[in-house]
């Protein structure tokens with residue numbers, strides 16, 4: 001039965017604390033198991049008389065007392081030492097309850113791998129003594145869940161230095177016995193309060209009455225003859241002799257492995273907590289990196305679009321404000337404005353990158369903004385070259401020329417139609433009208449009808465009629481006027497001129513307005529041309545701006561460009577945190593460790609619940 005438990009414990013320890021832990025437990029056990037002698041270990045508070053008791057037992061066994069086994073009123077034993085006797089190995093341990101916890105642990109480590117444990121308590125029966133004793137009896141000193149690790153005969157309680165309990169056995173033996181009995185009963189009662197079931201034997205012992213042989217390294221057995229009747233040593237001797245080594249050894253082996261199991265459980269629990277802590281840190285780091293990566297992507301995207309917008313806006317501004325007919329001026333102004341706008345963009349965007357890097361505790365060396373000629377790159381240069389030669393001036397000149405020619409032609413046409421320069425018409429009409437006014441109205445009607453005949457003044461057929469009319473006043477003057485070249489030639493001609501003069505008067509009034517309109521139209525056409533050209537330039541600028549922004553954002557020869565820096569920072573961010581695979585691995589390790597820890601825990605719990613652990 002106990003071998004099966006040992007096997008389960010070994011496997012559980014191996015899984016939870018590693019094969020080395022199981023191997024160490026095994027080899028520690030071998031050292032105990034190799035000896036056939038009954039291993040008797042004494043534990044108890046310091047100066048309880050443990051060493052004195054071993055010394056007494058050795059003397060009783062007629063075995064030599066080893067040199068190291070010394071006794072003193074102050075703290076004396078600091079390490080675990082073995083003293084061999086016939087068929088028995090006594091194990092002395094440092095006193096418990098010392099200031100040095102290391103000594104306590106050392107002493108307790110020896111309680112597991114022993115066939116028989118003698119626990120000494122002082123006659124004062126201190127609370128800590130009882131607690132420690134109870135923990136050994138119920139097994140909670142071995143594992144957190146306890147268990148019956150000390151079968152009958154494996155544990156003996158000794159009330160040491162019983163002669164110090166209050167009654168001197170030499171003076172009052174009965175009183176001493178009664179006192180000892182009360183002490184024993186008190187121990188039993190105290191233990192019963194803590195543990196159920198069978199209790200270990202409680203023996204009151206006086207190993208060295210009054211400590212008189214403390215300084216004698218090798219006392220004679222006869223020296224203790226006086227107290228043999230009542231000093232409890234024979235009783236203790238009998239309790240030790242009752243133990244059968246194989247049975248006690250099997251229990252010791254199980255106790256040893258159970259104790260190792262408890263230590264491994266503590267280690268696994270601590271390791272698990274540490275791993276979980278580490279995983280939490282890894283996850284926190286990881287999510288922090290994800291957040292920073294997202295921020296980086298946002299900074300990158302907004303920097304890129306801002307650069308494109310800034311370049312485009314600057315180009316648009318220059319196109320709207322400068323003389324777009326001069327390529328040199330356009331190029332110069334665009335280059336100047338872009339240099340400063342890209343420099344501002346670079347400084348602001350880079351400072352965001354640096355701030356992000358600082359938050360991630362990454363050292364980022366920001367790249368320089370580059371010189372002006374580098375900033376305004378090939379795309380803007382190409383844009384300026386492509387916008388071509390100006391055309392508006394030529395167009396305006398052509399239009400002016402056309403208008404001037406048109407006006408001249410119109411004037412000539414008028415002259416041809418009327419036979420008189422339009423500017424002379426009013427003068428001729430005035431002259432004609434004054435001649436007509438001098439003719440008598442009766443004569444005028446006949447004169448008008450005669451003069452209305454086509455070619456009347458030159459045709460000899462009408463010479464008579466003309467001569468007779470010329471007798472009347474004013475008619476001869478009118479006829480001689482009509483015969484003069486370059487003037488009005490007939491009443492019909494005069495009538496026509498009158499109509500024309502009316503039109504000309506209107507034209508004279510309207511002309512300035514028309515000219516103004518013409519001028520305005522001319523200007524409108526020119527500014528329309530400018531608008532068209534600017535609009536066309538802006539469309540071209542949009543493409544150039546986008547390409548230019550791309551060029552500036554691009555990696556550059558040493559990955560020093562914006563994109564290079566972003567990539568460098570992203571790599572550094574990722575390098576600082578575990579990736580998904582590492583997180584999975586860590587989580588997997590935790591679940592394996594949890595399973596191992598839990599199954600070790602289960603073995604220890606089942607061990608505590610088992611009715612019997614003996615074969």
Ligand SMILES: Nc1nc2c(ncn2[C@@H]2O[C@H](COP(=O)(O)OP(=O)(O)OP(=O)(O)O)[C@@H](O)[C@H]2O)c(=O)[nH]1
Pocket residue numbers: 045046047048049050051052053070071072073074075076077078093094095096160161162163164205206207208209210211212214
């Ligand atoms: N009166 C009396 N004194 C004893 C008895 N046994 C031991 N002493 C004295 O008690 C003191 C402590 O004895 P040790 O044997 O050194 O005690 P210990 O438990 O080994 O002490 P540490 O090794 O320091 O833990 C010494 O002065 C002993 O002489 C006893 O039976 N009766």
Ligand SMILES: [Mg+2]
Pocket residue numbers: 050051052070071076077092093
């Ligand atoms: Mg000692």
